[in-house]
Amino acid sequence: EYRLEMRGVCKSFPGVKALDGINLRVRPGTVHALMGENGAGKSTLMKCLFGIYKMDEGEIYLDGEKMTILNPDDALHKGLAMVHQELQPIPERTIAENMYLGRYPLKNFGPLKVIDHKTMNEEAAKWLENVKMPYDPKAKLGSLSIAQMQSVEIAKAVSMSAKVVILDEPTSSLTDNEVEALFRIVRDLKSRGVSMIYISHKMAEIREIADDITIMRDGTYVGTWEVKDISDDEIVHQMVGRELTNVYP
Numbered sequence: 001e002y003r004l005e006m007r008g009v010c011k012s013f014p015g016v017k018a019l020d021g022i023n024l025r026v027r028p029g030t031v032h033a034l035m036g037e038n039g040a041g042k043s044t045l046m047k048c049l050f051g052i053y054k055m056d057e058g059e060i061y062l063d064g065e066k067m068t069i070l071n072p073d074d075a076l077h078k079g080l081a082m083v084h085q086e087l088q089p090i091p092e093r094t095i096a097e098n099m100y101l102g103r104y105p106l107k108n109f110g111p112l113k114v115i116d117h118k119t120m121n122e123e124a125a126k127w128l129e130n131v132k133m134p135y136d137p138k139a140k141l142g143s144l145s146i147a148q149m150q151s152v153e154i155a156k157a158v159s160m161s162a163k164v165v166i167l168d169e170p171t172s173s174l175t176d177n178e179v180e181a182l183f184r185i186v187r188d189l190k191s192r193g194v195s196m197i198y199i200s201h202k203m204a205e206i207r208e209i210a211d212d213i214t215i216m217r218d219g220t221y222v223g224t225w226e227v228k229d230i231s232d233d234e235i236v237h238q239m240v241g242r243e244l245t246n247v248y249p
């Protein structure tokens, strides 16, 4: 039984088949590395997952149930959260206000669930404590480091009972200490049954934090392994594909 399953995902742009039958099977409470060279299709796959792009073909299952995901808001409400660096946080708003952005669906014209500032701050403080973020209710989001903003995003995901959290190259601008802090959060989420998709090119990180790995190459699905069963050399080999060495028949 998988937490998240993507089956046979295809997506073309004019002149390029970006995804050609991609499979992704993420077990509950695991970190699943998604690897592939630049242009392999990792971001496109995640954009299909979040409804940013409409897939040409393919299916998405969450806990065995087939899902159609319309847009990123819909994804969030169905239990999928994305943590990346080009978020659209509002720097001049407080941390709590950012955590509550987009939380309540606006598509209904019925009575809107609203939350008062006191309750919002109390709730935010509780969730931020989970990711070891000291909470200053007056601090603006823009005053935080990238690592701290990521912690806020993760706290938001957890507070919305995210089943799958996608981390797209989360350590690219973190210090060693910040990476260690992030990994502590990741391990804590795992222990609480949250699944994560971890996009990274850093082999040492994959070894340290990931359980499973799926490799993509030129928009195609190469395979899925348990990290412990595949060597670094083999990972690289699978990412770049076999060179044509046998030039003589």
Ligand code: ADP
Residues within 6 Å of the ligand: 013, 014, 016, 018, 036, 037, 038, 039, 040, 041, 042, 043, 044, 045
């Ligand atoms: P990765 O994240 O693995 O580096 P991408 O998903 O960004 O790869 O890109 C996969 C392929 O799809 C590339 O050839 C890229 O040029 C193409 N591609 C991605 N997005 C678009 C788009 N919006 N329009 C046209 N081509 C795109």
Ligand code: MG
Residues within 6 Å of the ligand: 038, 039, 043
């Ligand atoms: Mg890229």
Ligand code: MG
Residues within 6 Å of the ligand: 042, 043, 044
């Ligand atoms: Mg990418």
